[in-house]
Amino acid sequence: MLVLGIESTCDETACAVVCDGQTILSNVVSSQIDLHSEYGGVVPELACRRHIDLIIPVLNQALTDAKLTLQEIDLIAVAHGPGLIGALFIGLNTAKALALAHQKPFIGVNHVEAHLYAALMSQTEPVQFPCLGAVLSGGHTALVLIKELGVYELIGQTADDAVGEAYDKVARMLGLPYPGGPIIEKMALQGDPNRFSFKAGQIKCKPFDFSFSGLKTAVLYKIKELLLTSQDKQDVAAAFQQAAQEDIVKKTLAAANHFQVKSILFGGGVTNNQALRQKFREASTDYSFIWPSHGLSLDNAAMIAGLGYHCFLKRGKGDGMDLEPLTRIPFALTSQNP
Ligand code: KG4
Ligand code: ZN
16 A cells, blocks of 8 residues: 655654555655754744645655655545644645545544654564553653554653753753754763753652653753853753653663563654663663664654554544644544544
């Protein structure tokens, strides 16, 4: 089955063609980083305008790369949430228009769930369920028990900022452009992670929940005390990253141990961070860590097409034209929808 995926939840306009949920025939991503960089974060109005300009060229490129026409596509899958409302409308309405014009089924998928599916796309051996999913992105930070594809239990989430958001905000405090993650990772390599003692937050009676806003504020206060030489910036970056990553590793492994899983699936832009991957490898050899391959950790449409294929097979039908964009989607309501 040839599935066209469409992604426009935030600041990437992306289209991809994936065969049978696994083989990526094309994966085109147009990032808007240049547009939002100077503002230190995504400006929704600008993101929407850029999506409108790019969605059709990106779609055409994805079809050209896959050497296919729209007539040859069997299903259109689109991320219908969670995300920015205006941005979601553009992808969703494009999918609906294509489905109507070409008489194809279309299906809405959950962007966050797709981030976890991305890690499965590079697996040649089947993954044993239940396993643990860790979503670490700019908009979400969550631990999910994956009982089988499409059946999830949310076991932990952030009480405030997502971890990627904390990276972006700390970068902004240090006068660095958006997105902060890759720059902080690079600066941290030159810094002393032990010069400052930062800690991520703990939530009472919720051992698998996260909190990064206190950490972010502690970084802000420290920055105000410093002259902020380039060495200071590198040390702040290293100490912030160490605090955030130690917390993620500790809680993720504790959850894996508690739920007795053998594999942990990772998804989202922060999983690009090589120091984080290294920390997990050093912390335990008891689990198989499954990371998204290159090009599938940041927002992309291949993961949307891949997950869309499974949702369609499971449900046996697509969505109706009344499918709405959702700025938030609780995990329990994902692809189990009738
Ligand atoms: O998954 P994603 O593309 O978008 C969302 O769904 O949110 O993730 C983007 C986030 C940004 O916050 C960015 O700073 C972060 O991922 N990120 C990183 C790295 N690369 C991207 N964070 C830490 N280290 C990185 N190397
Ligand atoms: Zn994402």
